[in-house]
Amino acid sequence: MNPVQSIPNNVGVLGGGRMGAGIAHAFLTAGADVVVVERDDAAAQAAHERVAGALAKSVERGTTDESLDALTSRLSVSVDYGSFATCGLVVEAVPEDFELKSTALKAVEAQLSPTAWLATNTSSLSITKLADQLQRPANFCGLHFFNPVPASQLVEVVLAPKTSEELAAASRSWVEALKKTAVVVNDAPGFASSRLGVAIALEAMRMVEEGVASAEDIDAAMVLGYKHPVGPLKTTDIVGLDVRLGIAEYLHSTLGDRFAPPQILRDKVARGELGRKSGKGFFDWEK
Numbered sequence: 373m374n375p376v377q378s379i380p381n382n383v384g385v386l387g388g389g390r391m392g393a394g395i396a397h398a399f400l401t402a403g404a405d406v407v408v409v410e411r412d413d414a415a416a417q418a419a420h421e422r423v424a425g426a427l428a429k430s431v432e433r434g435t436t437d438e439s440l441d442a443l444t445s446r447l448s449v450s451v452d453y454g455s456f457a458t459c460g461l462v463v464e465a466v467p468e469d470f471e472l473k474s475t476a477l478k479a480v481e482a483q484l485s486p487t488a489w490l491a492t493n494t495s496s497l498s499i500t501k502l503a504d505q506l507q508r509p510a511n512f513c514g515l516h517f518f519n520p521v522p523a524s525q526l527v528e529v530v531l532a533p534k535t536s537e538e539l540a541a542a543s544r545s546w547v548e549a550l551k552k553t554a555v556v557v558n559d560a561p562g563f564a565s566s567r568l569g570v571a572i573a574l575e576a577m578r579m580v581e582e583g584v585a586s587a588e589d590i591d592a593a594m595v596l597g598y599k600h601p602v603g604p605l606k607t608t609d610i611v612g613l614d615v616r617l618g619i620a621e622y623l624h625s626t627l628g629d630r631f632a633p634p635q636i637l638r639d640k641v642a643r644g645e646l647g648r649k650s651g652k653g654f655f656d657w658e659k
Contacts, residue, residue, distance in 0.1 A: 378545050378546065378548070378549035379399065379402050379403060379404050379546055379549045379550075380404065380459065380460025380461045380489070380546075381404060381405060381460060382404065382405050382406075382407070382458050382459045382460055383396075383399045383404045383405070383406050383407075383459060383460070383461050383462070383463070384406070384407050384408075384409065384455070384456040384459040384461070384462035384463070384480075385399075385406060385407070385408045385409070385462070385463050385465055386408075386409050386456075386462060386463070386464045386465060386466060386476055386480055387408075387409075387410065387464065387465040387466040387467075388408040388409075388410050388415065388416065388418065388419020388420075388422060388423065388449065389419075389422075389465065389467075390422075390519060390520075391465045391493055391517060391519060391521065392408060392419065392463075392465035392466075392493075393408075393419060393422040393423045393426060394426065394517065394519065394520055394521025394522060395463050395465055395493065395517055395521055396408050396419075396423045396447065397423055397426040397427060397430070397521060397522055398517070398521055398522065398550050398552075399550070400423070400427065400443050400446055400447055401427070401430060401435075401436050401438075401443065402549050402550050402551075404446070405446045405448075406423075406446060406447055406448070407447075407448045407449070407450055407455045407456065407459065408420070408423065408447070408448070408449045408450070409449070409450050409451065409452065409453060409455055409456065410449065410450075410451060411451065412451055413451060415451075416449040416450060416451055417449070419449050420447065420449045423447055424440075424444055424447070426522060427440055427443045427444060427447075428440055429522075430443075430522065431443070435522075453479050453480060453482075453483050454483055456480055456483045456484060457483050457484070457485075459484065459488060460487075460488055460489065461488065461489045461490075461491065461546070462480050462484065462488070462489075462490050462491070463491045463492070463493055463515055464476055464477055464480065464490070464491065464492045464493060465493040468494060468495065468496070468497065468615060468618050468619065469618075470497050470498075470501070470502075473492060473494060473497065473502060474502055474505045477490065477492065477502060477505065477506060477512075478505055478506065481506050481507060481508065486508065487511075488511065489511050489512075489513075489539055489542065489543075490506070490508075490511055490512045491512065491513050491514060491515040491543070492512075492514050492515070493514075493515060493516060493517055494514060494516065495516055495563075495565075495566045495615075495619060496561065496562045496563070496566045496567075496570075496619045496622050496623065497622065498559060498561070499512075499513065499514045499530045499531070499532040499535075499559040500532045500533060500534075500559045502532075503532040503534055503535070509532065509534040509535070510534055510535065510536040510539070511536065511539060512532065512534075512535065512539075513529065513530060513531055513532065513535045513539055513540070513543055514528070514529065514530030514531075514532075514559070514563070515527060515528075515529060515530075515543060515546075515547075516528035516529075516530060516563060516565065516566075518565070519610060519611060520610075524552070525552050525553055526552060526553055526555065526565070527547045527550070527552050527553070527554050527555075528554075528555050528557060528563055528564065528565050529543045529544060529547065529554045529555070529556045529557070530557055530558075530559055530563050531556065531557070531558055531559060532559045533559070540556070544556065561622070561623055561626040561627050562619070562622075562623050562627070566619055566623075567623065567627075569604070569607070570616065570619055570620055570623060570631065571630070571631070572594075572604045573604040573605065573607065573608050573616060574620060574631065574632075574633065574634060574637075576590050576591075576594075576603075576604040576605050576608075577605070577608075577634045577636050577637050577654075578634050578636075580605070580636060580654065581634050581635065581636040587605045587654040587655060588655075590603065590604070590605060591603020591604065591605050591606050605653075605654040605655070606654070606655060608647065608653065608654060609647035609648050609653035609654055609655050609657065610647065610648055611647070612646050612647050612648075612649055613637060613640050613641050613645065613646045613647050613653050613654075614641050614646050616637065617633055617637055617638065617641050620632075620633040620637070621633060640653065640654075
């Protein structure tokens with residue numbers, strides 16, 4: 373079995389979008405060699421540029437002692453799952469769809485050594501059900517990073533019933549080595565963070581829908597009154613309204629009507645108002 377270690381020397385990330393790039397950035401700045409695997413050459417090149425851009429900002433801000441050349445020398449991108457063969461840990465960061473994640477995780481596991489660890493960055497899907505699709509469920513857990521990864525201090529470690537005690541301990545040490553804080557939860561719909569965060573956000577959306585107050589004032593109430601660093605509606609815009617809708621639909625199906633998505637959320641997603649990435653959500657990001 374793997375000894376508990378701070379960070380595996382070789383880390384893989386499946387998916388180089390906003391979250392995957394952020395996860396790659398975190399492990400690179402902690403000293404690991406990182407390979408990001410994407411679906412095609414264009415996506416792989418975009419992922420490299422995304423990670424390199426984040427690394428450049430860290431160098432400019434002085435949050436790393438390494439040069440940009442040194443950091444990027446440990447970054448590689450690929451379209452071949454076989455690139456994960458030498459990794460001690462692979463973190464999956466593909467879109468929030470159970471079948472997509474399950475298929476991807478099985479394909480990654482087939483490339484890994486029996487002692488390597490595998491994790492998913494899902495924000496709400498069942499770790500237990502994903503583990504049930506794998507040959508080595510004891511080597512699998514959830515590592516739920518938060519957006520934006522470089523600035524966020526939190527990683528939610530999610531344990532399934534079959535997750536080994538060794539992996540549970542190792543994952544906490546990895547988060548510490550990333551200079552972040554781990555909260556450990558047992559697998560349940562929405563875990564702790566998504567369940568609470570989405571509940572607040574959905575109620576804030578209902579308040580906008582009912583004309584209780586503006587999005588700006590609702591967010592200000594949470595920032596100034598409850599010391600939230602960012603209000604629930606602006607957070608929804610940053611996460612993506614489509615992502616929040618998907619999570620809400622899953623929680624609705626598992627936890628009941630209190631997580632039913634408000635019509636205002638469905639309407640905005642249907643109009644393509646997805647938040648910061650589209651330029652408009654509950655706030656205007658094009659200014």
